[in-house]
Amino acid sequence: MADMGKILYVDRDKDIRELVSEVTGKDFKFELLGSENLEKAEDILKGEGISGMIIDEQISKQKELLDFIEKAKGRYPSLSIAVLFAAVDMVLESEFRDALKKQGVRVVAKTEALRYEKIGELLKWCVSQKMGG
Numbered sequence: 001m002a003d004m005g006k007i008l009y010v011d012r013d014k015d016i017r018e019l020v021s022e023v024t025g026k027d028f029k030f031e032l033l034g035s036e037n038l039e040k041a042e043d044i045l046k047g048e049g050i051s052g053m054i055i056d057e058q059i060s061k062q063k064e065l066l067d068f069i070e071k072a073k074g075r076y077p078s079l080s081i082a083v084l085f086a087a088v089d090m091v092l093e094s095e096f097r098d099a100l101k102k103q104g105v106r107v108v109a110k111t112e113a114l115r116y117e118k119i120g121e122l123l124k125w126c127v128s129q130k131m132g133g
Contacts, residue, residue: 052126
């Protein structure tokens with residue numbers, strides 16, 4: 001199967017980034033670029049043809065994450081972005097989730113999204129639109 005696109009995965013947890021990268025490349029044929037923070041993610045986004053981005057919502061403060069997404073969407077309007085929430089945060093952070101959705105961001109429960117059966121679906125969604133340049 002040919003490479004279907006590059007996805008930027010932003011998560012502080014190196015083990016999770018490596019696990020997702022391994023599954024992504026081996027089983028789903030996507031190239032996954034990992035970043036442990038938003039600053040590095042911004043540098044990668046500027047230099048790579050990213051099709052989609054998955055971000056752990058715990059990567060930064062809510063305001064910083066919203067600013068980062070607004071900047072990314074301003075530069076690349078068709079960029080597909082998913083933000084992963086812990087299950088408890090899905091309930092507690094409704095105002096933040098609503099702000100993300102207004103930016104066109106897909107909000108997903110992390111425990112559900114990273115299940116093997118579901119990760120392919122999320123990856124395919126991420127590359128469903130090509131990033132404008």
